[in-house]
Amino acid sequence: MKDKPRRDEFKPERSTGFKKKGPRVNEEKEKLKKERKLKTTVYSPHEKSIQKPTYDIKKVISVVKQVKEEEESPVPKVKSSETRLNKFISNAGVCSRREADQLIAEGKIKINGKVVVEMGYKVQSKDRVEYEGKLLKKEKYVYVLLNKPKGFITTTKDPQERKTVMQLVKNACDERIYPVGRLDRNTTGLLLFTNDGEFATKVAHPSSNTQKIYRVELNKPFDEKHEERLRDPKFELEDGSIYLDGLSVNDIDRREIGIELHSGKNRIVRRIFEHFGYQVDVLDRTVLAGLTKKDLPRGKWRYLSEDEMIQLKYLSGLKKKPKKPSRKPKR
Structure with a gap:
């Protein structure tokens, strides 16, 4: 079949109800376009006259945060350098806070x-504090972490002049x-020592749930009924x-036991096993808040490492858990 000849394109006449575009209407439209461009310059790849804007995203975020903080609190926050006198x-290093109150x-x-x-x-940071004529700083x-031996009492001073743990450190x-x-x-x-009062209070307080693991040796085998x-x-003491x-109970002789608890009572x-009628012959704290006796002989001490300090302060609630670095590759 032969193709039919193409007809001329049909062009309907404009209805009389529409108004033809005049020069004045076009001028108003152009004016509006210019005003919009002045307000917001939008990048278009087809417009060569407008250069693509470059942004430093870190600077943008910091500026936004700064503006938000200024809006929320127009008065700049000043970090306080004040410290309570007893603290x-x-x-x-003069004394405890309670004893400091007495001195005051x-x-x-x-x-x-x-x-x-x-x-x-x-x-204040510029104040000069004196006690008995000496300037306090x-x-x-x-x-300090100590592996305490037998025969030493845990106190700073003993009126009976018995051996104390302070002699070891x-x-x-x-x-x-x-x-x-x-x-x-x-x-x-294991026994910890420090002059950081806030840290010591947090770690020693029962609410901190400080982990403690002990190795126990009894005078006789531990009965399975007592273990149960x-x-x-619901087990209770007085x-x-x-x-x-x-x-954990050693199944060979059932005299050696490992026990883990957070209680600071x-x-x-000793009271747990005395409750069942046993005598504790050996009691050794092997783990304290994740710290172990590794490479620390009996009667010796060592300083805590920086990593151990961060971990301890995180566990005691004094420090937030450090964020893990992102594994996403940098673009």
């Missing part, structure tokens, strides 16, 4: 040459450090319920 005295009440503390007896006094924080530093928590005289194992009762979440995080491990 300042404690940080200087007795009028033994001077600030800038004047006696201060106000308990809530805030020390904030000490650097020290953290006396050469560790010039700063005044003290034990965090306590171990009985005949209990061996001890594993019961001063309340006790929850164990872990319990006095003599808790």
